Amino acid sequence: MDLSIIAEYGPLLLRGFFITVVCWLLGTAFGAALGLLIAVVQRYSNAPVRWVLQIYIEIIRGTPFLVQLFLLYYGGPMIGLRLDPIPAGLVGLTIYGSPYFAEIFRSAFRAVPLGLIEAARAIGMAELSIVRRILLPVGLVSALPALVNFSIILTKETVILSIITVPELMYQTQYMSTMTFRYLEANLALALFFWIFVEVISRIGRRLEVRITRHLIERS
Structure with a gap:
């Protein structure tokens, strides 16, 4: 095994890793925003709209990301x-992630005690305020582990973007393998980058969970 090849192609791999991180960040943010919108609309809309959204969710969840791409x-x-x-x-990534985020938010909303929502309505709080001040902050505590877990899953889905020539990390490691015929070193670099990436996300998720829980306890 020749690790000097990794050092030689290091700038190329770092550029691919940067693109991977950017695609993941934006895809996750847009997917979560769309998923939240779907969950809120499902909660407050009529039956036909809920059916349409549920069909969208089932179709996207039931087909591979590669096919969708x-x-x-x-x-x-x-x-x-x-x-x-x-x-x-x-x-x-936005389309693929949105149904999963929507289901996570929907479950989180259902986990919020009904008494909190009824009390908010009793004092005349608008439904939008209930979502912003009760459903989201309280539901986020129970939803955060699932949100972090699916965000980690999305990091690994970014490798599929190489199929459409997005110059992310997988695309660059494939180029490295083609140029050097050293597949072990290329895949070792790929695994190392993703392991570090996932570890960072996991640690950030745990810290967020602790801070949000502490914040809610202090407010109560």
């Missing part, structure tokens, strides 16, 4: 939707 990037031009690789990857 192919349809978006290669099938999109057939209906006039032409996206460059990175925007297509971000849209793909």
Whole structure:
């Protein structure tokens, strides 16, 4: 095993890792925002709207991310939707992640004690304020582990973006393997980068959970 190859291709791998992190951050943020919107609309809309949203959730959760990405990037031009690789990857991650985030938020909302919501309504609090000041902060405590866990899953889904030539970490390690024919070193670098990435996210998630719980205890 020749580790000097990793050092030689280090700048290329770091550039790919940076793109991976950016795609993950934006895809996770947009996916969570869309998922939250879906969960709120499901909670307060009528039955037909809930059925439409539930069909969307089941379709996205029931199909592989690779298939969705192919349809978006290669099938999109057939209906006039032409996206460059990175925007297509971000849209793909957003669509893929939103149903899972929606289900996490929906479960978190249902875990909020009904008495808190009834008390807020009794004092005349608007439903939007109830969502912002009760459902989200209280539900976030129970939802945070699931949110962090799915965010970690999304880090690994970013490797699929290499299929549509997004120059993220997987794409760069494949290029490194092609140029050097050293597959062990390339995949070792890939595994090391992702292990560090996941560890950082896990530690941030644990700290957030502690801080949010402490904040709610201090407010109560």
